Amino acid sequence: xxxxxxxxxxxxxxxxxxxxxxxxxxxxxxxxxxxxxxxxxxxxxxxxxxxxxxxxxxxxxxxxxxxxxxxxxxxxxxxxxxxxxxxxxxxxxxxxxxxxxxxxxxxxxxxxxxxxxxxxxxxxxxxxxxxxxxxxxxxxxxxxxxxxxxxxxxxxxxxxxxxxxxxxxxxxxxxxxxxxxxxxxxxxxxxxxxxxxxxxxxxxxxxxxxxxxxxxxxxxxxxxxxxxxxxxxxxxxxxxxxxxxxxxxxxxxxxxxxxxxxxxxxxxxxx
Amino acid sequence: xxxxxxxxxxxxxxxxxxxxxxxxxxxxxxxxxxxxxxxxxxxxxxxxxxxxxxxxxxxxxxxxxxxxxxxxxxxxxxxxxxxxxxxxxxxxxxxxxxxxxxxxxxxxxxxxxxxxxxxxxxxxxxxxxxxxxxxxxxxxxxxxxxxxxxxxxxxxxxxxxxxxxxxxxxxxxxxxxxxxxxxxxxxxxxxxxxxxxxxxxxxxxxxxxxxxxxxxxxxxxxxxxxxxxxxxxxxxxxxxxxxxxxxxxxxxxxxxxxxxxxxxxxxxxxxxxxxxxxxxxxxxxxxxxxxxxxxxxxxxxxxxxxxxxxxxxxxxxxxxxxxxxxxxxxxxxxxxxxxxxxxxxxxxxxxxxxxxxxxxxxxxxxxxxxxxxxxxxxxxxxxxxxxxxxxxxxxxxxxxxxxxxxxxxxxxxxxxxxxxxxxxxxxxxxxxxxxxxxxxxxxxxxxxxxxxxxxxxxxxxxxxxxxxxxxxxxxxxxxxxxxxxxxxxxxxxxxxxxxxxxxxxxxxxxxxxxxxxxxxxxxxxxxxxxxxxxxxxxxxxx
Numbered sequence: 001x002x003x004x005x006x007x008x009x010x011x012x013x014x015x016x017x018x019x020x021x022x023x024x025x026x027x028x029x030x031x032x033x034x035x036x037x038x039x040x041x042x043x044x045x046x047x048x049x050x051x052x053x054x055x056x057x058x059x060x061x062x063x064x065x066x067x068x069x070x071x072x073x074x075x076x077x078x079x080x081x082x083x084x085x086x087x088x089x090x091x092x093x094x095x096x097x098x099x100x101x102x103x104x105x106x107x108x109x110x111x112x113x114x115x116x117x118x119x120x121x122x123x124x125x126x127x128x129x130x131x132x133x134x135x136x137x138x139x140x141x142x143x144x145x146x147x148x149x150x151x152x153x154x155x156x157x158x159x160x161x162x163x164x165x166x167x168x169x170x171x172x173x174x175x176x177x178x179x180x181x182x183x184x185x186x187x188x189x190x191x192x193x194x195x196x197x198x199x200x201x202x203x204x205x206x207x208x209x210x211x212x213x214x215x216x217x218x219x220x221x222x223x224x225x226x227x228x229x230x231x232x233x234x235x236x237x238x239x240x241x242x243x244x245x246x247x248x249x250x251x252x253x254x255x256x257x258x259x260x261x262x263x264x265x266x267x268x269x270x271x
Numbered sequence: 272x273x274x275x276x277x278x279x280x281x282x283x284x285x286x287x288x289x290x291x292x293x294x295x296x297x298x299x300x301x302x303x304x305x306x307x308x309x310x311x312x313x314x315x316x317x318x319x320x321x322x323x324x325x326x327x328x329x330x331x332x333x334x335x336x337x338x339x340x341x342x343x344x345x346x347x348x349x350x351x352x353x354x355x356x357x358x359x360x361x362x363x364x365x366x367x368x369x370x371x372x373x374x375x376x377x378x379x380x381x382x383x384x385x386x387x388x389x390x391x392x393x394x395x396x397x398x399x400x401x402x403x404x405x406x407x408x409x410x411x412x413x414x415x416x417x418x419x420x421x422x423x424x425x426x427x428x429x430x431x432x433x434x435x436x437x438x439x440x441x442x443x444x445x446x447x448x449x450x451x452x453x454x455x456x457x458x459x460x461x462x463x464x465x466x467x468x469x470x471x472x473x474x475x476x477x478x479x480x481x482x483x484x485x486x487x488x489x490x491x492x493x494x495x496x497x498x499x500x501x502x503x504x505x506x507x508x509x510x511x512x513x514x515x516x517x518x519x520x521x522x523x524x525x526x527x528x529x530x531x532x533x534x535x536x537x538x539x540x541x542x543x544x545x546x547x548x549x550x551x552x553x554x555x556x557x558x559x560x561x562x563x564x565x566x567x568x569x570x571x572x573x574x575x576x577x578x579x580x581x582x583x584x585x586x587x588x589x590x591x592x593x594x595x596x597x598x599x600x601x602x603x604x605x606x607x608x609x610x611x612x613x614x615x616x617x618x619x620x621x622x623x624x625x626x627x628x629x630x631x632x633x634x635x636x637x638x639x640x641x642x643x644x645x646x647x648x649x650x651x652x653x654x655x656x657x658x659x660x661x662x663x664x665x666x667x668x669x670x671x672x673x674x675x676x677x678x679x680x681x682x683x684x685x686x687x688x689x690x691x692x693x694x695x696x697x698x699x700x701x702x703x704x705x706x707x708x709x710x711x712x713x714x715x716x717x718x719x720x721x722x723x724x725x726x727x728x729x730x731x732x733x734x735x736x737x738x739x740x741x742x743x744x745x746x747x748x749x750x751x752x753x754x755x756x757x758x759x760x761x762x763x764x765x766x767x768x769x770x771x772x773x774x775x776x777x778x779x780x781x782x783x784x785x786x787x788x789x790x791x792x793x794x795x796x797x798x799x800x801x802x803x804x805x806x807x808x809x810x811x812x813x
Binding site: 052053054055056073074075076077078082084085086087088089090091092093096097099100101102104105106107108109110111113114117118121130133 | 560561562563565571572574575576578579582583586587645646647649650652653655656657658659660730800801803804807811
């Protein structure tokens with residue numbers, strides 16, 4: 001059996017008394033487009049930070065492409081690309097300077113870094129403002145340059161924390177096409193997003209974290225089947241979930257992490 | 272008023288949260304220590320100024336108060352530039368999100384200006400002077416208090432006005448270059464004063480003295496002279512003259528207020544200054560990206576980080592400006608006096624270059640002791656996410672700081688040559704040997720402090736570049752120790768009649784320092800990895 005692209009074992013992270021992530025056992029196979037979901041504060045960003053070496057786990061282990069992240073961090077980082085939550089940009093560089101810089105930090109020679117920079121700027125439609133500093137980019141442009149930086153070295157595993165947040169429909173389409181293409185070339189993508197429609201459309205496999213614990217993991221069909229199986233006894237009590245009904249990811253998510261509270265009785269002053 | 276008190280409450284809560292950690296408490300302790308030092312300077316100066324003011328007024332030389340007010344004005348304006356490691360102004364852009372009226376915004380900004388050490392010390396000195404005048408002639412107290420209050424407000428507004436306008440001019444390359452050329456021309460012209468005076472001897476001194484007399488007469492049309500005249504007019508009951516001088520002073524304050532409010536209003540409206548501002552934004556020309564720099568055969572990550580650091584520096588007007596401060600100081604001390612009234616530098620020109628180099632080292636504090644401070648906006652995360660060893664990043668940053676220091680020292684050397692005399696070879700070589708010893712030790716400490724107490728800095732803003740106060744104090748203590756050791760070595764070798772031996776000893780010390788630097792890089796890297804969360808959280812904070 002092939003080694004998974006990402007595997008964690010009892011991954012735990014504490015902040016003082018607070019346990020942000022507890023005993024998470026993730027398994028992402030190579031070539032999967034993997035969605036990592038959870039409500040706000042569930043532990044998504046903490047997990048992705050641990051997986052990318054930005055945060056040390058309190059306990060547990062992480063293996064990426066069969067390298068132990070703790071023992072071989074440089075080898076792991078060479079194989080992965082990251083778009084963290086706040087994008088890790090250097091605002092006082094221009095787009096091309098930034099991509100060149102990132103390429104060379106990831107071990108590309110000067111010529112290759114320069115060539116790929118030109119290609120990526122063209123692809124992301126960012127080549128028109130060569131003198132514009134990254135700090136002056138719009139939020140969507142910053143997302144695109146962060147994404148370009150994450151792929152400049154051709155990573156085998158890509159970690160994306162909310163990659164489509166603030167990106168317009170045109171750019172979003174460009175990014176999705178690029179990601180699908182990477183998947184077709186055998187890369188693995190690990191993505192967190194609050195936009196469940198995007199995850200449903202892109203991802204073949206999903207994991208859901210809630211209050212620091214992994215509460216579901218598998219393909220979309222497996223999750224759907226699991227929720228329907230759980231809901232089956234409830235049918236006898238009047239729940240109108242039929243086995244023929246195909247649940248959306250949003251419905252699956254809400255059933256797993258619990259429904260939303262009604263705001264009607266509260267915040268009455270909002271009018 | 273409710274909004275202002277809400278802001279005060281917010282800052283109080285932020286302060287309370289900031290002292291919940293050991294680092295925060297250390298920072299507070301350092302601030303208290305620095306505060307005590309400034310209080311000592313403020314109170315001591317106030318007593319001195321009070322006594323001097325009492326003396327002038329009681330002897331009927333009230334117009335001589337101008338001699339006291341000029342140094343106060345110069346201190347108020349120059350100290351924030353000279354001691355940028357102690358000057359800080361909170362970022363006020365966050366205020367714009369609140370429904371704050373322009374008047375409230377203006378008041379908050381002025382209040383931030385009052386928090387500056389120069390305002391605190393200068394204000395105290397003015398209070399001392401007011402009391403001195405009051406004791407000498409109680410009848411003058413109310414009038415002197417009003418005049419000196421307006422003079423104080425003029426200074427508060429003036430220093431903010433200078434910074435805010437220079438900041439605007441330095442943000443874009445074109446205006447930055449114009450300022451650079453103007454500064455160069457000024458620098459080149461001032462260098463002729465001393466040599467001319469020395470070359471043409473006594474006759475020239477008389478001419479200089481005549482110019483000085485004329486300047487002395489014309490100084491009454493400037494704020495310090497106008498303030499002194501306003502008070503003197505009250506004493507001699509020349510009300511018209513007094514009122515005219517006071518109106519002149521108020522006019523200066525009003526002009527500065529107006530100029531300042533132009534910039535404040537622009538910022539209040541959400542102005543966003545940037546390198547690519549103005550017409551350049553509309554340019555849409557595609558250019559093939561240039562390949563990155565190659566730095567003396569250094570590995571890619573080191574060369575790339577070095578390039579990034581230099582590009583950051585080149586785009587940071589205030590940082591560039593702070594590097595020019597040693598030159599400004601050289602000019603300032605050069606024009607201070609000639610002949611019998613010559614200052615220390617003019618009397619001991621051989622010491623100007625080493626002192627200038629030491630000062631350049633001090634000005635490096637905000638860069639080298641808060642080396643990740645400018646990597647805000649998530650930038651610092653990149654160094655931990657990328658497949659590079661952090662030691663390479665630190666080496667690159669230290670190389671960039673060495674480069675900056677070397678350029679600054681070269682400029683100082685040329686400045687000393689032009690303004691004083693060519694630094695003697697022996698002193699130059701000894702200074703360079705001392706730098707080779709001091710820099711590696713300084714970088715080790717700087718790297719550790721950068722990791723232990725990082726502080727978010729904005730390279731594009733004056734007074735938002737300061738390292739943590741505890742870091743600044745520690746760096747000054749270390750430099751005092753290192754430079755003291757250098758001075759001791761040089762002095763001992765001279766005493767024992769073998770001055771060149773000092774160079775050899777300093778080179779040996781430099782060798783040890785380099786070995787120590789190399790040996791400690793690994794440990795520093797480990798420390799950085801252990802504290803990466805603090806670094807990322809502190810520098811990534813919105």
